[in-house]
Amino acid sequence: MATFIVLLDYTDKGIREVHDSPQRADSFNHFAEKHGAKITSQYWTIGSHDGVFVMEAPNDEAAASVLLHLGSAGNVRTTTLRAFDWAEAQQLISESD
Numbered sequence: 630m631a632t633f634i635v636l637l638d639y640t641d642k643g644i645r646e647v648h649d650s651p652q653r654a655d656s657f658n659h660f661a662e663k664h665g666a667k668i669t670s671q672y673w674t675i676g677s678h679d680g681v682f683v684m685e686a687p688n689d690e691a692a693a694s695v696l697l698h699l700g701s702a703g704n705v706r707t708t709t710l711r712a713f714d715w716a717e718a719q720q721l722i723s724e725s726d
Contacts, residue, residue: 630667630685630686630687631685631686631687631688631689631692631711632683632684632685632711632712632713632714633683633684633685633686633692633709633710633711633712634681634682634683634709634710634712635681635682635683635684635696635707635708635709635710636678636680636681636707636708636709636710637678637679637680637681637682637705637706637707638678638679638705638706638707638708639679639704639705640703640704640705640706642703642704643679643703643704643705646704650673650704653702653704654671657698657699658671660695660698661684661695664691664694664695664698665686665687665691666684666685666686666687666691666692666695667684667685667686668682668683668684669683669684669685670682670683671683678708679705680705683712689711692709696709
């Protein structure tokens with residue numbers, strides 16, 4: 630499974646309905662699981678972004694599909710980072726020599 634770190638920023642709609650945010654997160658997590666992805670950790674944050682979650686998905690296409698669903702609700706905008714664990718990074722680095 631590929632790992633993705635997703636940064637969240639509320640839209641105007643999302644902040645107006647912030648009280649529903651935990652329920653929206655639960656709904657999204659169930660949707661992601663039904664489509665082959667898994668949210669492994671999730672946080673509401675203060676600072677530059679309003680939230681962050683870590684997601685595992687079988688590939689980039691599955692991740693993109695799940696994240697497009699999230700964005701289409703209009704409550705958040707996302708910035709997505711493809712993440713590599715230690716072993717994956719070592720493999721990538723060794724292949725770059």
